Amino acid sequence: MAAEDVYRQEFPVKGGDFAKAGAVACRIKDLLKDLGLDTKTIRRAAIASYEAEMNVIMYAWEGRVNLAVSPREVSITVDDQGPGIADIELAMTEGYSTATPEMRELGFGAGMGLPNIKKNADIFHIDSESGRGTRLEIVIRTNGHKT
Amino acid sequence: MIVLKDVLALLNGELLTPGSPLEVECPKVFASDLMSDVLTSAEPGSLLLTGLANAHVVCTCSVADIAAVVFVQGKRPDSGVVDQARSKNLPLIATKMPMFEACSRIAAHVKDGAHGR
Numbered sequence: 685m686a687a688e689d690v691y692r693q694e695f696p697v698k699g700g701d702f703a704k705a706g707a708v709a710c711r712i713k714d715l716l717k718d719l720g721l722d723t724k725t726i727r728r729a730a731i732a733s734y735e736a737e738m739n740v741i742m743y744a745w746e747g748r749v750n751l752a753v754s755p756r757e758v759s760i761t762v763d764d765q766g767p768g769i770a771d772i773e774l775a776m777t778e779g780y781s782t783a784t785p786e787m788r789e790l791g792f793g794a795g796m797g798l799p800n801i802k803k804n805a806d807i808f809h810i811d812s813e814s815g816r817g818t819r820l821e822i823v824i825r826t827n828g829h830k831t
Numbered sequence: 832m833i834v835l836k837d838v839l840a841l842l843n844g845e846l847l848t849p850g851s852p853l854e855v856e857c858p859k860v861f862a863s864d865l866m867s868d869v870l871t872s873a874e875p876g877s878l879l880l881t882g883l884a885n886a887h888v889v890c891t892c893s894v895a896d897i898a899a900v901v902f903v904q905g906k907r908p909d910s911g912v913v914d915q916a917r918s919k920n921l922p923l924i925a926t927k928m929p930m931f932e933a934c935s936r937i938a939a940h941v942k943d944g945a946h947g948r
Contacts, residue, residue, distance in 0.1 A: 705887060709894050710893055727895070791866035791867065793867055798871055
């Protein structure tokens with residue numbers, strides 16, 4: 685893949701900024717539409733990036749979402765500075781959540797975010813260090829088929 | 832499958848986004864106050880019934896390709912949320928009916944029930 689075939693953009697996300705929650709995911713969705721990707725790929729990428737963006741807003745101090753789009757795949761990498769995840773296996777369990785009542789009142793924090801990102805990704809990696817932050821690597825292939 | 836104009840009539844609803852097309856067909860219906868569930872389980876093109884009326888509903892619906900939203904139990908989003916929905920071409924309907932009654936009426940209309948979830 686030649687470097688010029690890849691579209692890249694970085695989006696900052698501020699922890700606790702619930703008023704702007706979803707802004708990055710909506711922007712990514714619009715960009716992928718403009719780039720002419722198929723609707724299934726766009727939806728999977730938008731959902732995964734929304735869940736990841738919400739996690740930064742709900743749990744971290746700040747973060748960055750890096751989008752890279754090639755004809756073959758959409759790559760979304762999310763790095764945050766925050767408390768990190770002490771037990772990743774537990775955090776990946778559907779229904780496990782450390783959300784506050786405020787987050788739940790907004791309709792989030794059901795413990796489905798990370799599992800749902802994994803569900804929508806063809807490749808998913810999570811790495812976290814307690815007290816420092818978390819990195820998510822999400823790849824969605826544009827052929828619309830999970831491998 | 833249910834058409835938005837039928838939803839409006841069945842629920843004695845008020846269209847909060849005047850001018851939205853009412854001939855839109857929703858192949859599925861999804862009811863939840865939890866946006867996490869919408870992101871996880873609602874199918875594209877679904878009609879969403881919810882008691883949550885904040886900006887996150889519009890954003891979630893946009894991301895998840897939801898066709899339209901019904902706010903039940905007299906819940907009404909503020910004007911900023913309505914403007915946001917209009918900019919995303921998302922029809923919003925408000926009804927005073929409680930969630931159960933609204934779902935029951937839609938389910939009865941759909942009849943075989945197999946088209947909703």
